[in-house]
Amino acid sequence: MEYFVQQLINGVTLGSIYGLIAIGYTLVYGIVGMINFAHGDIFMVGAFVALIVITALGLTASTGLGLSILALILVLVISMIVASVYGWTVERVAYRPLRGSFRLAPLITAIGMSIVLQNFVQISQGARVKPLQPIISGGHTLMRKVDAQGEFVVQISNMQIFIIVVTFSLMVLFTLLIAKTSLGRAQRACEQDTKMAALSGINVDRTISLTFVLGAALAAVAGLMFLLYYGVIDFFIGFVAGVKAFTAAVLGGIGSLPGAMLGGLVIGLIETFWSAYFSIEYKDVAAFAMLALVLIFLPQGLLGKPEVEKV
Amino acid sequence: MVLMAPRSALRSLVTDLVTTSVIALVIFGVMVGLKTDTIPGGLALTPRWLAALEIVAVVVVGRLILHLTWWRRKPGAGASWVPAGIATGWTQGIALLAKVARPALLVFALTLPFLPFTDRYLLDLSILVLTYVMLGWGLNIVVGLAGLLDLGYVAFYAVGAYSYALLAQNFGWSFWLCLPVSGILAAFWGIILGFPVLRLRGDYLAIVTLAFGEIVRIVLLNWYWFTGGPDGLSGIPRPDFFGLPFDRAPGGFADTFGIEYSSLHRIVFLYFLILALALLTNYVTMRLRRLPIGRAWEALREDEIACRSLGLNTTTVKLSAFATGAMFAGFAGAFFATRQGFISPESFTFTESALVLAIVVLGGMGSQMGVVIAAVALIGGFEVFREFAQYRMLIFGLAMVLIMIWKPRGLISGRVPSIFLGARKPVSGDLVSQGEGH
Numbered sequence A: 001m002e003y004f005v006q007q008l009i010n011g012v013t014l015g016s017i018y019g020l021i022a023i024g025y026t027l028v029y030g031i032v033g034m035i036n037f038a039h040g041d042i043f044m045v046g047a048f049v050a051l052i053v054i055t056a057l058g059l060t061a062s063t064g065l066g067l068s069i070l071a072l073i074l075v076l077v078i079s080m081i082v083a084s085v086y087g088w089t090v091e092r093v094a095y096r097p098l099r100g101s102f103r104l105a106p107l108i109t110a111i112g113m114s115i116v117l118q119n120f121v122q123i124s125q126g127a128r129v130k131p132l133q134p135i136i137s138g139g140h141t142l143m144r145k146v147d148a149q150g151e152f153v154v155q156i157s158n159m160q161i162f163i164i165v166v167t168f169s170l171m172v173l174f175t176l177l178i179a180k181t182s183l184g185r186a187q188r189a190c191e192q193d194t195k196m197a198a199l200s201g202i203n204v205d206r207t208i209s210l211t212f213v214l215g216a217a218l219a220a221v222a223g224l225m226f227l228l229y230y231g232v233i234d235f236f237i238g239f240v241a242g243v244k245a246f247t248a249a250v251l252g253g254i255g256s257l258p259g260a261m262l263g264g265l266v267i268g269l270i271e272t273f274w275s276a277y278f279s280i281e282y283k284d285v286a287a288f289a290m291l292a293l294v295l296i297f298l299p300q301g302l303l304g305k306p307e308v309e310k311v
Numbered sequence B: 001m002v003l004m005a006p007r008s009a010l011r012s013l014v015t016d017l018v019t020t021s022v023i024a025l026v027i028f029g030v031m032v033g034l035k036t037d038t039i040p041g042g043l044a045l046t047p048r049w050l051a052a053l054e055i056v057a058v059v060v061v062g063r064l065i066l067h068l069t070w071w072r073r074k075p076g077a078g079a080s081w082v083p084a085g086i087a088t089g090w091t092q093g094i095a096l097l098a099k100v101a102r103p104a105l106l107v108f109a110l111t112l113p114f115l116p117f118t119d120r121y122l123l124d125l126s127i128l129v130l131t132y133v134m135l136g137w138g139l140n141i142v143v144g145l146a147g148l149l150d151l152g153y154v155a156f157y158a159v160g161a162y163s164y165a166l167l168a169q170n171f172g173w174s175f176w177l178c179l180p181v182s183g184i185l186a187a188f189w190g191i192i193l194g195f196p197v198l199r200l201r202g203d204y205l206a207i208v209t210l211a212f213g214e215i216v217r218i219v220l221l222n223w224y225w226f227t228g229g230p231d232g233l234s235g236i237p238r239p240d241f242f243g244l245p246f247d248r249a250p251g252g253f254a255d256t257f258g259i260e261y262s263s264l265h266r267i268v269f270l271y272f273l274i275l276a277l278a279l280l281t282n283y284v285t286m287r288l289r290r291l292p293i294g295r296a297w298e299a300l301r302e303d304e305i306a307c308r309s310l311g312l313n314t315t316t317v318k319l320s321a322f323a324t325g326a327m328f329a330g331f332a333g334a335f336f337a338t339r340q341g342f343i344s345p346e347s348f349t350f351t352e353s354a355l356v357l358a359i360v361v362l363g364g365m366g367s368q369m370g371v372v373i374a375a376v377a378l379i380g381g382f383e384v385f386r387e388f389a390q391y392r393m394l395i396f397g398l399a400m401v402l403i404m405i406w407k408p409r410g411l412i413s414g415r416v417p418s419i420f421l422g423a424r425k426p427v428s429g430d431l432v433s434q435g436e437g438h
Helices: A002-032 A039-057 A065-098 A104-125 A158-180 A182-192 A194-199 A204-230 A237-252 A257-277 A283-297 B009-033 B049-068 B089-114 B120-145 B154-171 B175-197 B202-222 B264-290 B292-302 B304-309 B314-340 B350-363 B368-406
Strands: A139-147 A150-157 B034-039 B042-047
Touching: A002 A039, A002 A139, A002 A150, A002 A158, A002 A182, A002 A204, A002 A237, A002 A257, A039 A065, A039 A104, A039 A204, A039 A237, A039 B009, A039 B034, A039 B042, A065 A104, A065 A158, A065 A204, A065 B009, A065 B368, A104 A237, A104 B009, A104 B034, A104 B350, A104 B368, A139 A158, A150 A158, A158 A182, A158 A204, A158 A257, A182 A194, A182 A204, A194 A204, A204 A237, A237 A257, A237 A283, A237 B202, A257 A283, A283 B175, A283 B202, B009 B034, B009 B049, B089 B120, B089 B264, B089 B368, B120 B264, B120 B292, B120 B314, B120 B350, B120 B368, B154 B175, B154 B202, B154 B314, B154 B350, B175 B202, B175 B314, B202 B350, B264 B292, B264 B314, B264 B368, B292 B304, B292 B314, B304 B314, B350 B368
Parallel strands: none
Antiparallel strands: A139 A150, B034 B042
């Protein structure tokens, strides 16, 4: 039971990171109908920018908790801005010239962009794994069990609280942005019918650009959280995390924001429980097999609308 | 309505360049300007501002040059009033060139090992190029003809390679016995993996095939007692000339034919082996295209709903394309294993799938000649940039993006129709909806 609760906490933390990346996939797929293959690598760039800024600020565990959180918010803002510029540029360079072209073309440029970003980071920052000392230390003990095998303590660390709180507040903020602002309205209009949206005076190019910017900013948040949670990053983290986040987006129903978050949580929980109870080597297989199963049996996802095929 | 005064050209140019430099500064400033280095007890930063500023300068100057040359053409200057779809000069020219080039290339490929300038290095490189040509032709059946986007093609390549390695090592089967078995096993896996996922469309199919490719790789990596895990399988038997081994011993290839032993014999044999396999792939594809099954593939690519309403069983049609493509990947895998003598999951990563797909798409999907050109260009390009090993994947990715933007339909976008009235006329690729994966 205690072990289960501990894994549940870990799974929710991991899942909220996947959920943040999944939002980027779901928004872009909803509006342009393409898999933004480079999105996972934008997440990786966000993590690297966060690492660089943290090192530049000289943040360590000995910095006080309040000051650390303030500094981390600064780190968050900087890496969101930089990642947004990356997202915007990728769309401008690789996807916009091919809009309206046949469907495979942007997918190929997306794979190309993903290769470019990975190798760019590998060259500029080196191929070795980058470790980061924990910044927020400490935690709270929730449960304690003493039996013949020894003591088992269920803990939630301050880091996990920070990750979950930041993720969920950003989620709320983002949902409001899509539901209430004119940008959100423009975006939903473009998602339904790009041509009609353009006819009613919506700047489609700008809306699509902003979608990429928002997705990239959220991916950067996920990047910082990933960095804080695992403490190590390298230039290749974007690929696997990207595929899992895409699985999350599909699982939740592509195009649906709460769906992406829910899908992220489910994938995070599956991965954590699989590693905890079965085998850690095959945790990626579990996530990938989940993707195949979902697409086969529930192609519209948990919260998505079924796609109607028109002739 | 009040007309706004047009901004002067100079002013908009300056604004554009300033914006560019700001964006380039954000992109390169942090990533290039500050390098993280691992030191005992944490990380240290090494500033490299000069390098970052140099890159920014290159970007801005590059954009300025583009503004002054390429982008200054009058709008519509390059446009033609011939409707898209009518064969243009480019398509016609390429088609003519291909007609002449095809026999010439074949003769060149057949005589290459005997040409005076050919050395070991060139032969090895040619074998590598031909392996990718074969993989490209195999994938072309799936992507180019049937229009199914497969991002996990390398999984079947891996199945073929491991089938040969395990059968040859554990049972001592010869290469010629293993080759068809590898192909059949790969096709079998194509059917197993294909069956559940083939009702998915387009991008979804792509991502599931990608997931399957990764699953196969992870299983190979972790199934230690069977596949050797990350250590891979070594000591895979080398090919022999229909039972005659390539060695100095009496009864070997050189001894039997009474020629002097040379280590090059095996390489030349491998070269002809992969050439024959590749040509077989091409021949089978071209024949299949004319058969009902090939026509069904192409019809499926164009419109799945129409196919279904005409009574085609789309599942069978898709599965046959998937299995045929997988079979050729299995052959290529068996060849790869016998050539290398060592295989490990490292050789079957997603990058490999992306490379083969890039060859097919950049060449112009469905075009056999395009695959050859793209394979020579990409693999040859890889070799040219060998000195800059660090940068070659970066250049490869950039090339992929740029070629796609320049020619979204691939280098050879013309299509020769399978069925025609009177003369066989090539049409522009804009007329076919390649790989929409409906």
